[in-house]
């Protein structure tokens with residue numbers, strides 16, 4: 001299976017002599033050095049792949065280059081160097097006309113600020129992408145209404161944007177992207193302007209839609225909790241470069257550097273980790289033989305804690321074929337909830353027979 005989207009050694013430099021700047025970056029110059037000369041290295045040597053049906057999140061602080069990277073993915077910005085391949089087609093090598101075609105049929109963008117037309121109805125807004133494609137009115141209205149219904153806006157088709165709350169307006173933006181049937185959705189801070197509760201609601205809705213629609217999504221955010229909730233894979237950007245790419249668990253358990261580690265301090269680990277990430281794969285006992293409750297690698301951390309509390313021995317983790325793939329002690333659960341992933345150091349004290357539960361309950 002080939003990747004849906006591939007970015008290979010992408011660079012974007014704003015300012016004078018961008019090609020020369022890329023050469024200097026390749027030789028090890030950093031962003032600050034170029035900035036001193038009035039040149040901005042917005043994206044530096046970014047490479048990643050996104051598989052069909054994945055949500056790929058790009059996370060980073062303001063100015064780290066996220067929007068610039070996203071705009072290169074649909075050709076709104078031309079890379080200074082590097083390639084973008086969409087379904088194997090090199091978007092940096094095709095004509096402007098072909099690029100417009102790809103952009104109107106295969107890639108949709110959802111922005112942070114709803115970007116709705118105030119003098120068009122909700123239905124007309126949702127149908128806008130189809131109108132650009134030249135789809136006849138009756139069909140585009142039917143497809144717009146379907147997309148609005150998917151986004152929970154059935155009954156609002158004839159309303160005006162200013163009659164809708166912020167969350168509802170953002171859903172119209174999402175419906176507009178979904179109505180075009182585009183395979184690839186590019187979402188730039190699409191939920192950032194929303195109140196926390198509505199934002200969570202939108203995240204849930206996106207995850208829910210994604211279960212049936214299975215779009216390929218690149219989602220930009222500066223919020224690590226949002227990244228961890230939504231992302232099948234996450235790229236962390238710093239000063240124009242991607243410093244780590246991995247699953248939420250990879251990033252939590254093995255942060256690539258101190259910068260990423262400082263980011264994840266405030267993340268609620270219990271919401272991200274699963275049994276597969278915290279289990280001990282080496283020390284396997286007979287925990288699965290007693291008929292007690294067991295977990296699977298997908299069991300969420302909180303559920304795992306509940307199971308552990310009901311058992312007097314470590315939790316057995318079984319795969320789909322009911323084969324024991326690891327065990328989780330109470331001690332290990334406590335360790336992962338904090339910041340500690342190393343195995344306990346052995347000592348001469350009497351063996352802890354309850355798998356660390358005493359600590360867990362303390």
Ligand SMILES: Nc1ncnc2c1ncn2[C@@H]1O[C@H](COP(=O)(O)OP(=O)(O)OP(=O)(O)O)[C@@H](O)[C@H]1O
Pocket residue numbers: 014015040041042060061062063064065066067068069222
């Ligand atoms: N058209 C442009 N011309 C010059 N510099 C630009 C341009 N667009 C972006 N930049 C610079 O490139 C850097 C990265 O900007 P970008 O908008 O990609 O960051 P971002 O991560 O999306 O930030 P934010 O979270 O604030 O949206 C910034 O220093 C910005 O000033």
Ligand SMILES: [Mg+2]
Pocket residue numbers: 066067068
């Ligand atoms: Mg941005």
